[in-house]
Amino acid sequence: xxxxxxxxxxxxxxxxxxxxxxxxxxxxxxxxxxxxxxxxxxxxxxxxxxxxxxxxxxxxxxxxxxxxxxxxxxxxxxxxxxxxxxxxxxxxxxxxxxxxxxxxxxxxxxxxxxxxxxxxxxxxxxxxxxxxxxxxxxxxxxxxxxxxxxxxxxxxxxxxxxxxxxxxxxxxxxxxxxxxxxxxxxxxxxxxxxxxxxxxxxxxxxxxxxxxxxxxxxxxxxxxxxxxxxxxxxxxxxxxxxxxxxxxxxxxxxxxxxxxxxxxxxxxxxxxxxxxxxxxxxxxxxxxxxxxxxxxxxxxxxxxxxxxxxxxxxxxxxxxxxxxxxxxxxxxxxxxxxxxxxxxxxxxxxxxxxxxxxxxxxxxxxxxxxxxxxxxxxxxxxxxxxxxxxxxxxxxxxxxxxxxxxxxxxxxxxxxxxxxxxxxxxxxxxxxxxxxxxxxxxxxxxxxxxxxxxxxxxxxxxxxxxxxxxxxxxxxxxxxxxxxxxxxxxxxxxxxxxxxxxxxxxxxxxxxxxxxxxxxxxxxxxxxxxxxxxxxxxxxxxxxxxxxxxxxxxxxxxxxxxxxxxxxxxxxxxxxxxxxxxxxxxxxxxxxxxxxxxxxxxxxxxxxxxxxxxxxxxxxxxxxxxxxxxxxxxxxxxxxxxxxxxxxxxxxxxxxxxxxxxxxxxxxxxxxxxxxxxxxxxxxxxxxxxxxxxxxxxxxxxxxxxxxxxxxxxxxxxxxxxxxxxxxxxxxxxxxxxxxxxxxxxxxxxxxxxxxxxxxxxxxxxxxxxxxxxxxxxxxxxxxxxxxxxxxxxxxxxxxxxxxxxxxxxxxxxxxxxxxxxxxxxxxxxxxxxxxxxxxxxxxxxxxxxxxxxxxxxxxxxxxxxxxxxxxxxxxxxxxxxxxxxxxxxxxxxxxxxxxxxxxxxxxxxxxxxxxxxxxxxxxxxxxxxxxxxxxxxxxxxxxxxxxxxxxxxxxxxxxxxxxxx
Numbered sequence: 001x002x003x004x005x006x007x008x009x010x011x012x013x014x015x016x017x018x019x020x021x022x023x024x025x026x027x028x029x030x031x032x033x034x035x036x037x038x039x040x041x042x043x044x045x046x047x048x049x050x051x052x053x054x055x056x057x058x059x060x061x062x063x064x065x066x067x068x069x070x071x072x073x074x075x076x077x078x079x080x081x082x083x084x085x086x087x088x089x090x091x092x093x094x095x096x097x098x099x100x101x102x103x104x105x106x107x108x109x110x111x112x113x114x115x116x117x118x119x120x121x122x123x124x125x126x127x128x129x130x131x132x133x134x135x136x137x138x139x140x141x142x143x144x145x146x147x148x149x150x151x152x153x154x155x156x157x158x159x160x161x162x163x164x165x166x167x168x169x170x171x172x173x174x175x176x177x178x179x180x181x182x183x184x185x186x187x188x189x190x191x192x193x194x195x196x197x198x199x200x201x202x203x204x205x206x207x208x209x210x211x212x213x214x215x216x217x218x219x220x221x222x223x224x225x226x227x228x229x230x231x232x233x234x235x236x237x238x239x240x241x242x243x244x245x246x247x248x249x250x251x252x253x254x255x256x257x258x259x260x261x262x263x264x265x266x267x268x269x270x271x272x273x274x275x276x277x278x279x280x281x282x283x284x285x286x287x288x289x290x291x292x293x294x295x296x297x298x299x300x301x302x303x304x305x306x307x308x309x310x311x312x313x314x315x316x317x318x319x320x321x322x323x324x325x326x327x328x329x330x331x332x333x334x335x336x337x338x339x340x341x342x343x344x345x346x347x348x349x350x351x352x353x354x355x356x357x358x359x360x361x362x363x364x365x366x367x368x369x370x371x372x373x374x375x376x377x378x379x380x381x382x383x384x385x386x387x388x389x390x391x392x393x394x395x396x397x398x399x400x401x402x403x404x405x406x407x408x409x410x411x412x413x414x415x416x417x418x419x420x421x422x423x424x425x426x427x428x429x430x431x432x433x434x435x436x437x438x439x440x441x442x443x444x445x446x447x448x449x450x451x452x453x454x455x456x457x458x459x460x461x462x463x464x465x466x467x468x469x470x471x472x473x474x475x476x477x478x479x480x481x482x483x484x485x486x487x488x489x490x491x492x493x494x495x496x497x498x499x500x501x502x503x504x505x506x507x508x509x510x511x512x513x514x515x516x517x518x519x520x521x522x523x524x525x526x527x528x529x530x531x532x533x534x535x536x537x538x539x540x541x542x543x544x545x546x547x548x549x550x551x552x553x554x555x556x557x558x559x560x561x562x563x564x565x566x567x568x569x570x571x572x573x574x575x576x577x578x579x580x581x582x583x584x585x586x587x588x589x590x591x592x593x594x595x596x597x598x599x600x601x602x603x604x605x606x607x608x609x610x611x612x613x614x615x616x617x618x619x620x621x622x623x624x625x626x627x628x629x630x631x632x633x634x635x636x637x638x639x640x641x642x643x644x645x646x647x648x649x650x651x652x653x654x655x656x657x658x659x660x661x662x663x664x665x666x667x668x669x670x671x672x673x674x675x676x677x678x679x680x681x682x683x684x685x686x687x688x689x690x691x692x693x694x695x696x697x698x699x700x701x702x703x704x705x706x707x708x709x710x711x712x713x714x715x716x717x718x719x720x721x722x723x724x725x726x727x728x729x730x731x732x733x734x735x736x737x738x739x740x741x742x743x744x745x746x747x748x749x750x751x752x753x754x755x756x757x758x759x760x761x762x763x764x765x766x767x768x769x770x771x772x773x774x775x776x777x778x779x780x781x782x783x784x785x786x787x788x789x790x791x792x793x794x795x796x797x798x799x800x801x802x803x804x805x806x807x808x809x810x811x812x813x814x815x816x817x818x819x820x821x822x823x824x825x826x827x828x829x830x831x832x833x834x835x836x837x838x839x840x841x842x843x844x845x846x847x848x849x850x851x852x853x854x855x856x857x858x859x860x861x862x863x864x865x866x867x868x869x870x871x872x873x874x875x876x877x878x879x880x881x882x883x884x885x886x887x888x889x890x891x892x893x894x895x896x897x898x899x900x901x902x903x904x905x906x907x908x909x910x911x912x913x914x915x916x917x918x919x920x921x922x923x924x925x926x927x928x929x930x931x932x933x934x935x936x937x938x939x940x941x942x943x944x945x946x947x948x949x950x951x952x953x954x955x956x957x958x959x960x961x962x963x964x965x966x
Contacts, residue, residue, distance in 0.1 A: 001039055004091040004108075008035050010100040010886075020075040023047070026133070027064055030171045033103045033129035035093060037064060040078065041134040042091070042108035042126045048077035064133050087112050088200045092192045094822050096954060097862045098223070098888035102880070104180045104955060105129050105188040109196040111149070111204075118204060120144050120153065125196075127189045129180070131168045139164045140193070149204055154197045158190055165189040174870045178881040184823075184956035191821035191959075216652040221819070221826055226890060228850075231632075232842040232898040240722050241704075241711040241754075241910060244843035248703045248727075249465070249696065260467050261422040261435050262498045270494035271299045271343040273487050274350035275480075275503055276357045278332035278339050281576055281871060282364035292342055292356040297349035301357070302487050303340035304329040310489045311453040316482055318447055318475045323542050324579060326451060326482045331365075333541045335873035336506035336578050341483050343495060351500065367576035369872040371515045371536050374573040380536075381543050382572040384550045390530065390565030401521040401529040401564075406601045408594065410951040411865040412513035412538070413858070415583055416884050418698075419467025420504040421480040424496045425488035431458025432488060436481045437466045439474045439695050440743035441733050444481055451482045452489060464730040466697045470855075471582035473697075474743055476508045505877040509580035512537040512572075513865065514551050516594050521564060522602050526613035528557065530564025533594060539572045540579040549582075553591030555921075556662045556809075557599065557617040576872040582745075584855065585663070585920040592661045593924040593951075600928055604935070604946040610928070611635065611658060619662065622809045625833050626660045628899055629811035633658070633831035638815055646936040651820045654828070655932025658813045659925035663918035665748055666805015673799030674742045674752035679728075679735070680709060680760040682768075682791035686778040688713065691728035691735055694753040695744035699916055700844035701753055702727040707841060708754040712761035716768055717777035724777075740799075747914035752797040754840060755909045760795030767791065802907025808914060809835040812853065812922035814891075816929040820937045823959030825861060825930055830891040832922070837903030837913035845915040846896045852916075853894075856923020858885045861930070864952045927953055937962040 008014060008022070019036050026034035040047075040060040047063050049056050051072040057079075058066065083089050091108040095101040106128040112121045123144050125137040143160040147153040167182040199218035201209045210218075235242045252258035266272075289301040304327040307314040314325045328339045339359060344350035368374050424435040431454050438444045438461075445461040448454070466473055484497040499507070515536045521529040535551040552568035570587075599617070603610040611630075618626065629635075635658055642654040666673075678692040688709055694701040706725040714720040728735075742749065767790060771783040784791060815828040830853055839845045862883045866875040876882040902911040931949045938944070941963055949961055 001089065001091070004035060004039060004093060007093045007095075013100070019078060023075060030132045031175065031177065033106055035103065035106055035128070038106050038108050038126055038128045038134050039091065040080065041136065042110055042124060043080050043083065045078055045080045047075055048079070049073050050076040061134065061136070083110060084112065086117070088203050090196045090199050092195065094188055094824060094955060097883045097886050099886040101883055103129055105185050105192065107189065107192040107196070109193075111200045113149070113204070118149050120147055120149055125193065127165060127192070130165050130185060130189055132171055135165070137161060137164050149201055151210070154194065157197070158193060161190055161193055174868060176875065178866045178876050181956050184959060187959065188822060195821060213648060213650040216649040217821060219652070221817070223826065223888060224892060226887070226892055226894070228894040228896070230842070230846050230896050232839060232846070233900050234842065235838055238711055238910060240707045241840055242838060243707070243841070245703060245707055245722065245841055247700045247844060248706055258465060260419050260465060261424055261437050262496060264424065266496060267494055270496060271345055271491065272347045272350045273341045273343050273484060273495050273497040274347070274354040275338045275483065275499065275507065276340045276342060276354045277503060277507055278328055278335055278337045279359065280361050280364055281332050281334060281367055282361040283331045284328065284339070285360040285362040287339065288358040288360070289340070291358070292353035295344070295349055295353040295356065297345040298353045299343040299345065299491055301340055301342055302483070302490055303327050306490050307451070307486050310486060312486060313451055313453065315451065316447065316478055317450040318478050326479065326486065334577050335871050338479060338483065338507060341487060341497070343487050343491060365576070367870070367872040369575060369867055369869050371513060371538050371573055371575065374538070374575050375536055379574040380571045381539070381574055384570045386550070386552055386566070386568040388554070388562060388566040390563050401523055402605070403519060403521040404601065404605055405517070405519045406597065406946065407518070407948055408516045408597050408950055410514045410590070410859070412580065413511040413583060413863050414505055414865065414882060415470045415472030415510055416882075417468030417470060417472055420499045420501055421473070421477055421508070422498045423481040423484040424494065425484040426494040427488055427492055428460070432485055433460040433462065434481060434485060435462045435464070435730065436477060437473055438463055438477045438481070439466070439469050439697070439745055441731060442738035442741050443474070443743060444478065445733050445738070447478045448481060448485055452485045460732060460734045462730040462732040463695060466695055469697045470584040471586060471745060472508070472510070474582065474745060476581050479507065502878040505882065506874055507578060509540050509578040510865070511583035511586070511859070512539055512549065512580040514538070514590055516597070518594075518598050520598050520602060524606070526602055526606055526608065526616045528562055528602070528617055530562060531566045531568070531598065533568045533598070535570045535590070535594065537570055537572050538575050538577070538580060540577050541574055542579055543572050543574070550587045551590035551594065553588065553595060555592045555595045556619050556622045556660050557595060558619050577867060577874070584852070585917040588663060588917070589856065589920050589923070592921040593927070596659055596924055596928065600931070601946045609639070614658070614660070618660070621807065622660050622662055625809040625811045625835055625899070628897070629658065629660070629813055629831065629833040632833065632895075632897055633813035635813060638813070642815070650940060652817060653820060653933040653936040654815060654817045655929040655934070655936065656813070656815050657925045657928035657932050658811065659922045659928065660809070660811040661918065661921035663808040663810065663921055664805060665746070665808060665914050666803070671746070671805065673801065673803030674748050674797060675740050675799045676742065676749065676752040676756045676797045677736065678705070678753065678756035678760050678795045680757060680764060680793055680795065682764060682781060684781065684785050686724060686781045688725045689728050690725060690757060691731070692753045692756060693731065693738065693741045694749045695731065697744060699750065699848060700841060701744070701750045703844055704750050704754050704840045705757050708757040709761050712758055712765055716765060716772050717775075717780050720777045747916035747918070751840065751909040751912050751914065755797040755801065756795040758795065759797070760793040763793035763795070764791055767793070802905065802909070804906060806903055806905035806908065806913065808918040810918045810922055812919070812925040814925040814929040816926060816933055818930060818933045818937070818958055818962070820962045821959070823955035823957070823962070825953070825955070825958060827857065827889070827891045827926055829893040829895070830926070831895045832919060833897045833899060834915065834919055835901050835913060836898045836915055837901055837908070838911040839898055839915070840910065840912045842898055845898065848915045849896050849919040850894060852919035853923050854885050854890050856920050857889065857926050859951060860924060860927035861952050862889065862954070864954055927951060930958060934958060934961045
């Protein structure tokens with residue numbers, strides 16, 4: 001019982017929550033599968049309802065199903081009968097991730113026995129998320145009363161449960177929460193009865209009472225403590241560059257002392273904005289804000305007409321030819337589109353008032369809710385094709401090749417940055433100062449200038465730090481920024497806009513969902529002869545934020561084999577949903593995942609280990625990383641261990657998969673190199689300030705910049721210390737011209753900023769050269785000050801430096817274990833080999849690499865985006881239903897190796913390579929490791945051959961693929 005209670009929410013919630021609060025949630029929200037109520041129902045608990053005058057006792061089921069509490073009544077007590085010592089009590093909670101998640105299905109069992117200890121006197125079985133409220137399976141229990149604890153009795157119980165466990169629909173139509181697959185939930189009830197029964201047999205009769213390979217049905221996976229190993233070498237000649245220096249912002253961020261945009265104390269007269277979102281798609285007849293404006297603390301309401309009143313342009317000029325607007329004007333184009341914004345003196349007042357704004361629609365538009373529907377209606381807005389000509393003389397003759405087809409779908413992914421979209425706009429007398437969480441200050445300034453009707457000299461845009469972005473704060477940050485600017489100019493007072501998480505997720509998109517179909521021809525050795533891929537990608541209602549998106553590539557696979565050529569096409573399609581955008585490794589990740597799906601299918605069709613097909617088609621340039629990974633992960637031993645485990649266990653299976661990627665920094669058609677600036681100043685006391693154009697998004701760019709300054713300046717005096725260097729905050733367009741400065745994206749900004757810092761420090765070092773050897777660093781500085789030396793300089797990394805980019809090779813080997821009966825997944829280990837050249841900071845780079853893998857793991861296993869079939873809105877627009885990986889979902893063992901290597905490409909920065917995105921491209925190894933385990937489960941049932949597994953491979957999808965009727 002205690003073990004099950006430890007699965008409720010997470011420690012912080014349990015520390016402040018109560019059993020009574022949980023019970024009241026279940027009473028008022030009938031579809032909530034409460035674990036507390038499940039256990040109380042299982043143990044036949046009685047609750048006490050009290051007011052100031054009297055108390056009454058009610059059994060838990062009657063309480064849940066009865067009338068609401070009267071005014072003044074509270075739950076004051078619960079009485080829980082203890083089970084008998086001879087009882088066997090077991091419970092289960094099947095979740096989409098392993099912590100802080102409500103149950104797909106939960107179940108509790110209490111076996112009570114007659115005096116002989118082996119005859120079932122009674123069974124109490126309670127299942128959650130099957131019916132509305134806990135379902136007590138009385139018919140199933142009656143079927144086994146007086147029966148021996150045997151497999152035959154279990155068979156009889158399951159037959160009755162088949163008719164008793166009827167999945168009821170949710171209590172409301174088109175519910176605002178995710179409804180799990182009914183067949184999966186019904187199957188789970190059966191699977192959990194099977195698990196509990198086998199467990200009871202083992203406890204009462206011993207392990208010999210069931211076949212040895214059935215024992216894993218009764219075993220619950222106990223996750224050991226996570227562990228990690230990092231392997232790298234450092235070059236002392238460039239210290240502190242190349243050293244594993246802790247992020248300079250790390251301690252302040254960990255303690256909450258690092259101020260983000262919304263953390264600043266609001267000045268006198270400031271207000272808070274809360275967006276009013278469209279609930280329907282269609283023509284707006286009227287907007288009624290009277291009730292909202294009557295709420296205490298409300299300052300006012302702004303909308304499209306307000307933009308015109310301040311002399312602005314309601315068009316959000318985020319890309320060329322943009323159709324999107326700050327606020328909906330005349331019609332709404334998707335559910336979640338901002339219609340206006342309430343401003344109030346507190347966030348609570350603004351939120352309350354925003355929910356009171358009523359919108360009337362004269363007509364409604366039928367929503368296009370899926371990619372297939374968009375294609376059927378001809379809503380294809382762009383098509384990009386990669387064509388690699390065939391080489392008929394090469395290797396595989398098309399006439400002798402086998403051809404097969406396959407498909408895969410993905411639901412996309414939310415950026416889920418820690419800090420939601422945030423902007424603070426302050427009128428400054430002449431214009432506006434806007435602090436925005438953005439990846440590009442000059443881009444934000446250009447958008448705001450056009451939308452707010454301000455000249456550039458009257459607009460200052462600033463940024464202190466960004467709490468994560470992953471591409472989501474490039475174009476998508478402009479909605480909150482423009483809304484804040486409009487309100488600040490209209491009310492002539494500071495306005496803070498921080499999007500509530502659900503508002504952020506509903507109004508803005510993420511990584512596009514995709515549907516892939518392919519045809520591949522290959523010979524008996526697995527060499528590819530011809531490949532055709534067609535991807536349809538959902539960019540939302542417009543294509544503004546997903547410009548140039550392509551989700552196809554050959555990755556590391558050698559085109560010289562392809563006698564029939566490769567034809568890779570990406571179509572972008574419009575659906576009635578929020579605008580999707582770039583996200584970490586945009587297109588590159590999907591391209592690597594999709595071509596790997598092809599390779600995996602070829603291997604299964606041939607019945608060989610996937611590594612044989614991979615190596616048959618692999619480019620030579622990536623083989624060093626591949627061979628290093630295969631050796632360091634000990635793939636052959638992992639494969640043998642998985643096969644042994646699978647042969648010994650029927651209900652738990654393990655899979656292994658290796659994957660490698662070639663990430664080409666600079667491959668994008670929009671890549672023009674990185675333009676970055678830096679101003680370095682040595683103060684009179686010897687401290688050093690850096691003001692650079694890179695946006696600190698948590699990726700450690702400030703740390704690497706400080707290391708670069710310390711490396712160069714320490715050559716003037718050996719006692720120069722990294723602690724003397726600090727970064728100027730905030731970044732501001734008032735400090736110097738940001739014209740042509742690159743956005744912070746694509747992984748290359750850090751190294752470009754480092755080069756700009758080195759360039760500036762070289763100039764300072766030249767100026768201080770005559771004083772080198774004058775003693776300590778402070779003495780060198782003092783001598784220069786006395787001589788009137790200018791100890792400041794600007795540095796630059798130009799677009800032409802390294803503008804051809806370079807290749808980053810990375811490999812990943814993943815081991816996963818699945819529960820065949822429930823579909824639950826554990827990632828047992830991940831080994832990564834990442835060619836980082838000479839890492840500028842191994843500690844920071846490894847953190848980025850690990851983050852890539854975990855974020856990709858979420859895409860592959862847990863982060864399913866569920867769209868309403870009625871209006872196309874994102875149903876799981878919050879933490880209740882949208883599940884990024886938790887601390888119990890990361891690999892149990894995590895090894896990262898940075899092999900010794902150099903970046904010798906033209907324009908390289910200290911021989912380093914980027915690390916912010918490449919590892920994402922091999923995160924799909926986790927998906928294919930899970931699929932490898934599913935193959936083992938299917939083999940036990942006599943099912944062979946390739947099958948389609950989509951992303952994410954949720955618990956339901958895994959169990960369904962196993963076809964695991966016990």
